[in-house]
Amino acid sequence: MKRRQILAVVFAVGLASLVAGCKKEQPPAPKTEAPRPIEAAAVKIGSASPLTGPQAHIGIDIRNGVQLAIEDANAAGVEIGGKKVKFELIPEDDEANPTKATTVAQKLVDSKVVAVIGHFNSGASIPASKIYSDGGIPQISPSSTNPKYTQQGFKTTFRVVANDDQQGPTIGRYAVENLKAKKIAVIDDSTAYGQGLADAFEKTAKGLGSQIVAREHTTDKDTDFKAILTKIKGRGPDLIMFGGIDPQAGPMVKQMSELGIKAKYIGGDGMQTPNFIKLAGPASDGVMASMPGLPKEKMPGGPAFLQKYKAKFNSDVELFAPMGYDAVMVFVDAMKRAGSTEPAKFLPELSKTNYEGVIGPIAFDEKGDLKNGPITIYVVKGGKWEPLETVTPGTTEAAGATASGASATATAGAASASSTAGTGTTATDKK
Amino acid sequence: MDIFLQQIVNGLVLGSIYALVALGYTMVYGILGLINFAHGDIVMVAALVALTVVQLLSGSGLPPAVVIAAAMGAAMLVCIVIGVTVERVAYRPLRRAPRLAPLITAIGVSILIQYSAALVWGKQYISLPELLQPTSIAFGGAQFTDLQVYIFLLAAAVMAGLLWFIKSSRIGRAMRATEQNPDIAGLMGVDTNRIIAFTFVLGSAIGAIAGVMVVLYYGLGHYFMGFMLGLKAFTAAVLGGIGNVAGAMLGGLLLGVIESLAAGYIGDLSGGVLGSNYRDIFAFLVLIFVLVLRPSGLMGQRISDRA
Amino acid sequence: MHEPQESGVQHPIMPGNTAITPLARVVRNSRLRFVLYVAIAALLIAAPFLIEAALGRAWVRIIDIALLFVMLALGLNIVVGYAGLLDLGYIAFFAVGAYTYALLASPQFDLHWSFLALLPIGALVAAFFGVLLGAPTLRLRGDYLAIVTLGFGEIVRIFLNNLNRPYNITNGPQGITLIDPLHIAGANLAKTQTVAGVSIPSLHSYYFVFLVCALIAAFISVRLENSRIGRAWIAIREDELAAAAMGINTRNVKLLAFAMGATFGGVAGGLFASFQGFISPESFTLLDSIMVLCMVVLGGMGNVAGVVLGAVLLTALPEALRYAGPLQQSLFGAVYIDPSDLRMLLFGLALVLMMLFRPAGLWPSSIRRRELAATREPSGTEGADVRR
The missing domain is CATH 1.10.3470 (ABC transporter involved in vitamin B12 uptake, BtuC)
Incomplete structure (x- = not known):
C-alpha cells in the first residue's frame, strides 16, 4: 500500500509537470510584459485606492481625480507615436489593506495596465510596489508619504506628493522661524503618515531650538481628544502640531477651544481640506496647514480643475484628487515624449518628467520622489483656506544619499540653507 | 489639580455616552445571553439620521431645541424599526441555537448595517451644520461647556428612568422574569417574544439617544463610527457586570474616567516608556483584570461559567 | 488496502454505521481511493499553472x-x-x-x-x-x-x-x-x-x-x-x-x-x-x-x-x-451598487443566512x-x- 501510494505521488508529480510544461510552451512571452501594437484597443491605466472601509472617502477622491484626467485626455484626443490613443481606467479597491493591495496590484499587472496610480496608504503602496516593479509597470502614488516607499531601489516607483521628510521639516522651520514658537506640543494619529510627519517636524523644531513640551498620540479612529488636550494644556505650549487627517483634526480643534486652549495649531496636507473647516466649525479660524505645491487658485489649471470636479462628482475635492489627476497627465506626457505606450519605452521618459500640473511643477529625483517644489502654508480665515505663505524648502537630497535609518536626522537643519538656492531657482524658473 | 479635575470631567462626559450605549448591550445580553454586535451600528445609524434631519432643518430658522428634538425623534424611530427587525429576522430563529450561531449572525448583521448605511449616506465624514454655540463654563479650574452638562444630565436622566422602569413597571417586571427564566416566565403568562422585542425597542431607543449625543458633541458622523464605540461600550458593560443595568452605567462612567486618566498620566507615571498611544490598551487591560479577578464584573451576581 | 490503516477515522464514541454516501463508498474501495488520491495530488500540483492559464496570475x-x-x-x-x-x-x-x-x-x-x-x-x-x-x-x-x-x-x-x-x-x-x-x-x-x-x-x-x-x-x-x-x-x-x-x-x-x-x-x-x-x-x-x-x-x-x-x-x-461592477455596467448600463459595497453586503448577508439555515x-x-x-x-x- 505504502509503495503504491508513493508511486502514485510520483506519477502525479510527473503528470502535473507535464501539464505545466505544456502550459509553459505557449504563453511565456506575452505574460509579463505587454508589447502590444499601438492601434490595439484602449490603453489601460489602473488606479488602486481604498474604495471601502473608513478611508474610502479619500480613496474614492483619488479615483475620481484619475477618472477625470482620463476623460479629459480622451476628450482632447491624445496622439502618441502618430496614432490616436484612447485611455481606459481600471479602478481597483485595495481596502487600505496591505494584503489586498498586493492582490490588486497583481490583478492590475495581469490585466496589462501600462501604468498605475496608487495606492493611497503607504502601507499598501510599499508591498504593492514590488509587484509593479516585477511586472515592469510604473507606479505613481498620489498620496503615500512614507519615505521608505521610494527607498526600496525600484525603478518603477514614483510619487507626486512631498514625502514626510520634505513636508515635516518645512512645517517645523515655519513654526520656529516664522511663528516664533518656543514651546511646542506634538500629536500624531499613530499611522505611518501622521507619525512620520510629526517625527520629522519634531526633529526639525528641536534642532532649531524649540522645546517639545509634550508628545501625544491618538488613533485614526478616535474622536475624543479631551484627555490628551487637557494634559497638553497643563504644559502651556504656544503651538500644537498635529500629524494626521481631517476627521481627527476637526473635532480636535473644536475641543481645544472648548478647553480654552489658546495655542496656535498647525498640521500637514492631510487636514488641509474643506471638510476640516466644516468639522471644526468656528474654532477652525486661524488654524494653519501646509500643502505641497502652489495654492490651487494660483495654478494655471487650478480653479478650472476644482470647478470641473465639482460639476462632475457633485462634491468638493477631498484631498488627493488633484494628485491623481496630475499622475495620469504625467504618464500621458511621458508617453507622448517616448512616442509609445509601452511601459518599457516610456519609463525612462517618466523619470525625466518636467510637467506643469494642477499641483505645481512636477519633476522627479533619482529615487522617484517629487523634486522639492514649493510648499504653501494655508490659514483658515472666515471659513476658508487662504494661502498664507509659500515656502521653498531645502531639498532632501542630503537625506536621500544617506542610509535609510539616518535620513531623518540629516534633514533637520543642515540641509536647509545649503540647498535652497538650487531647487528654489528651478521652481521659480518654471513659473 | 486643575488638570486632574478636568480629566475627571472629560472622563465623565465620555463615560456617560459609553454608558448609554452599554445599556443596549447589557439589556440584550441579560435577556438573551447574546452579544448584539450590531448595537454599535444602530448607534451609528442614529447619528447619521440625526445629521440628515439637522441638515434638512438647519435652514428653516426653527429654534435649535426643536431641531434637536426632531432629529432625536427621527433617529429613535429608525433605530427602533431596525432593532426590532433584526431581532425578528436574525436573532429569534436562533434563540435556542448554540451560542456561537447568534454571535456570528450578529457580526453579519453589523456588516450589513454598516454597508447599507454606506449606500445611503456615502462614505464621507458628514459634519454637523452650525447649530449650537456651546458656552464655556469654568468651575474650580476645570473648563467645560453647557452642552457637556446637558449631555451628562440627559444621560443620567435616561439611566434613572430606565432603572425605575425596570424596577417598578409591569413590563419591567416581565423583563426581569424573562431574564431569570424565559420558560417559567412564559408559564406565568408573560409573552416572552413580545418582551424580548420590547427589550430591543428600548435598547435601540437608548442607543439612538446616545447616537444623537455623539453627533452633537463631536459634530461628525461616519458609517464606520459604530464599531469602536460599540467595542468600548461593550467593554464598559462587561466591566460593570454584563446583564446588569446599573452595572453598565457604572462601567461606562468608570471606563470613561479610566481612559481619560490613563491618557493624561500614563506618560509621566511610566517615565516616558508608555504614552497616550496605549490608551486603548488600558480599557482592555482593565477588562481582562476584572474578568480574571471578578469574572462577573463589578456589579454582576452570576458566576463566570454561565457563559 | 487493509482496513486497520483507517481505523483511526472511526470515532470511538460512535461506530460508523451511518448511511454511506457515494464519496464514502469511493473512500472505502481501495482501488478507487488510489485513483482518487492520484487525481487530487495531480490537481494540486498542476493547480497554479492551470489557474494562471485560466484566470491570470x-x-x-x-x-x-x-x-x-x-x-x-x-x-x-x-x-x-x-x-x-x-x-x-x-x-x-x-x-x-x-x-x-x-x-x-x-x-x-x-x-x-x-x-x-x-x-x-x-x-x-x-x-x-x-x-x-x-x-x-x-x-x-x-x-x-x-x-x-x-x-x-x-x-x-x-x-x-x-x-x-x-x-x-x-x-x-x-x-x-x-x-x-x-x-x-x-x-x-x-x-x-x-x-x-x-x-x-x-x-x-x-x-x-x-x-x-x-x-x-x-x-x-x-x-x-x-x-x-x-x-x-x-x-x-x-x-x-x-x-x-x-x-x-x-x-x-x-x-x-x-x-x-x-x-x-x-x-x-x-x-x-x-x-x-x-x-x-x-x-x-x-x-x-x-x-x-x-x-x-x-x-x-x-x-x-x-x-x-x-x-x-x-x-x-x-x-x-469584484467582477460585479463591470457586470452591472453591461447589464444595466450603470453601476448602481459599488462592487466593493456589494461584496461586504453579500458577505454580511451570507453570515446571517448561513447561521439561520x-x-x-x-x-x-x-x-x-x-x-x-x-x-x-x-x-x-x-x-x-x-x-x-
Whole structure:
C-alpha cells in the first residue's frame, strides 16, 4: 500500500509537470510584459485606492481625480507615436489593506495596465510596489508619504506628493522661524503618515531650538481628544502640531477651544481640506496647514480643475484628487515624449518628467520622489483656506544619499540653507 | 489639580455616552445571553439620521431645541424599526441555537448595517451644520461647556428612568422574569417574544439617544463610527457586570474616567516608556483584570461559567 | 488496502454505521481511493499553472493567500472547533509569527536568519503567546473568553504599532520593509526558478511551499482530532466538568489547545512576512480575526475538510465579487451598487443566512452530525455548539 501510494505521488508529480510544461510552451512571452501594437484597443491605466472601509472617502477622491484626467485626455484626443490613443481606467479597491493591495496590484499587472496610480496608504503602496516593479509597470502614488516607499531601489516607483521628510521639516522651520514658537506640543494619529510627519517636524523644531513640551498620540479612529488636550494644556505650549487627517483634526480643534486652549495649531496636507473647516466649525479660524505645491487658485489649471470636479462628482475635492489627476497627465506626457505606450519605452521618459500640473511643477529625483517644489502654508480665515505663505524648502537630497535609518536626522537643519538656492531657482524658473 | 479635575470631567462626559450605549448591550445580553454586535451600528445609524434631519432643518430658522428634538425623534424611530427587525429576522430563529450561531449572525448583521448605511449616506465624514454655540463654563479650574452638562444630565436622566422602569413597571417586571427564566416566565403568562422585542425597542431607543449625543458633541458622523464605540461600550458593560443595568452605567462612567486618566498620566507615571498611544490598551487591560479577578464584573451576581 | 490503516477515522464514541454516501463508498474501495488520491495530488500540483492559464496570475496570488488562511483557519479550528474556546483575537498569533520572522530576517536589525530556523522560532514564540493568553483565561468560557481574546488581539496590535518609541523595535506604523524572501536549497523564491526545464515563477514556488505547510497542518489536525489529546479537547468542549471528573487535566489540555492553535498561526505569519516582503500592524486587525473565525464556522467547525473549504471560499469569494461592477455596467448600463459595497453586503448577508439555515457549516463534521442525530435536539439547531 505504502509503495503504491508513493508511486502514485510520483506519477502525479510527473503528470502535473507535464501539464505545466505544456502550459509553459505557449504563453511565456506575452505574460509579463505587454508589447502590444499601438492601434490595439484602449490603453489601460489602473488606479488602486481604498474604495471601502473608513478611508474610502479619500480613496474614492483619488479615483475620481484619475477618472477625470482620463476623460479629459480622451476628450482632447491624445496622439502618441502618430496614432490616436484612447485611455481606459481600471479602478481597483485595495481596502487600505496591505494584503489586498498586493492582490490588486497583481490583478492590475495581469490585466496589462501600462501604468498605475496608487495606492493611497503607504502601507499598501510599499508591498504593492514590488509587484509593479516585477511586472515592469510604473507606479505613481498620489498620496503615500512614507519615505521608505521610494527607498526600496525600484525603478518603477514614483510619487507626486512631498514625502514626510520634505513636508515635516518645512512645517517645523515655519513654526520656529516664522511663528516664533518656543514651546511646542506634538500629536500624531499613530499611522505611518501622521507619525512620520510629526517625527520629522519634531526633529526639525528641536534642532532649531524649540522645546517639545509634550508628545501625544491618538488613533485614526478616535474622536475624543479631551484627555490628551487637557494634559497638553497643563504644559502651556504656544503651538500644537498635529500629524494626521481631517476627521481627527476637526473635532480636535473644536475641543481645544472648548478647553480654552489658546495655542496656535498647525498640521500637514492631510487636514488641509474643506471638510476640516466644516468639522471644526468656528474654532477652525486661524488654524494653519501646509500643502505641497502652489495654492490651487494660483495654478494655471487650478480653479478650472476644482470647478470641473465639482460639476462632475457633485462634491468638493477631498484631498488627493488633484494628485491623481496630475499622475495620469504625467504618464500621458511621458508617453507622448517616448512616442509609445509601452511601459518599457516610456519609463525612462517618466523619470525625466518636467510637467506643469494642477499641483505645481512636477519633476522627479533619482529615487522617484517629487523634486522639492514649493510648499504653501494655508490659514483658515472666515471659513476658508487662504494661502498664507509659500515656502521653498531645502531639498532632501542630503537625506536621500544617506542610509535609510539616518535620513531623518540629516534633514533637520543642515540641509536647509545649503540647498535652497538650487531647487528654489528651478521652481521659480518654471513659473 | 486643575488638570486632574478636568480629566475627571472629560472622563465623565465620555463615560456617560459609553454608558448609554452599554445599556443596549447589557439589556440584550441579560435577556438573551447574546452579544448584539450590531448595537454599535444602530448607534451609528442614529447619528447619521440625526445629521440628515439637522441638515434638512438647519435652514428653516426653527429654534435649535426643536431641531434637536426632531432629529432625536427621527433617529429613535429608525433605530427602533431596525432593532426590532433584526431581532425578528436574525436573532429569534436562533434563540435556542448554540451560542456561537447568534454571535456570528450578529457580526453579519453589523456588516450589513454598516454597508447599507454606506449606500445611503456615502462614505464621507458628514459634519454637523452650525447649530449650537456651546458656552464655556469654568468651575474650580476645570473648563467645560453647557452642552457637556446637558449631555451628562440627559444621560443620567435616561439611566434613572430606565432603572425605575425596570424596577417598578409591569413590563419591567416581565423583563426581569424573562431574564431569570424565559420558560417559567412564559408559564406565568408573560409573552416572552413580545418582551424580548420590547427589550430591543428600548435598547435601540437608548442607543439612538446616545447616537444623537455623539453627533452633537463631536459634530461628525461616519458609517464606520459604530464599531469602536460599540467595542468600548461593550467593554464598559462587561466591566460593570454584563446583564446588569446599573452595572453598565457604572462601567461606562468608570471606563470613561479610566481612559481619560490613563491618557493624561500614563506618560509621566511610566517615565516616558508608555504614552497616550496605549490608551486603548488600558480599557482592555482593565477588562481582562476584572474578568480574571471578578469574572462577573463589578456589579454582576452570576458566576463566570454561565457563559 | 487493509482496513486497520483507517481505523483511526472511526470515532470511538460512535461506530460508523451511518448511511454511506457515494464519496464514502469511493473512500472505502481501495482501488478507487488510489485513483482518487492520484487525481487530487495531480490537481494540486498542476493547480497554479492551470489557474494562471485560466484566470491570470492574480488568482495564483489569491490561492497563495488562501493557503495561508487555510493554515490560520486550521489553527483556530483547534481552539474553537475542537476545544470549544471562542477566540476573537486569533490574528495576534499570526502577527507574532510575522513579526518574529520580519525582525530576524530584514534590514531592521540587519539580521538575516534562515527561514528553516525562523519558522520553528516563530511557532515557539507564538505558542508562548498562546499560553500567555490562555493562562489567565482558564476560568472563563464562552462570551467572556471571546471578549478577553478580542482584547488580547487588540493589545498585541497596539503594542506592535507603538514599539518604536522610546526604543525602536517594530518600526511602529511604518512597518518593516525588505523582508527576506524564502531561500530553499540556495534558491531565492522571490525569483523565477527553473526546475527540470519548467520555469516556476515566484508565486508558484510559494504556492508549493504553502501547500506543503498547509497539508502538514491538515495532517496534524486530523491526527490530533483522533488522538488522546483531541478526544480530551472534545470532552472539554462538550462538558468541562464531566471531562475533569473523568481525570482530564483540563488546565493543561486547554493551554495545549491555545498553544497548538497559536503555533499554526505563528508559522503562517512567518510565511506571510516572507511572501509579502513588508508587514505593518494594519494587517492584523480585529476584522481579520473575525474573518478567520468566519472561515472556521462557515466551513464547518471541527471538520478539517470543512475548515479548508471555508478558508478557500472566503478568500476567493470577495475577489470574485469584484467582477460585479463591470457586470452591472453591461447589464444595466450603470453601476448602481459599488462592487466593493456589494461584496461586504453579500458577505454580511451570507453570515446571517448561513447561521439561520445551515448553522453547522457547509461541510459539517460527520462526528458532530452523528452525535447530534443520536441526542434529541429540538428543531433544526444542530451543530456549531461552543457552549452546551
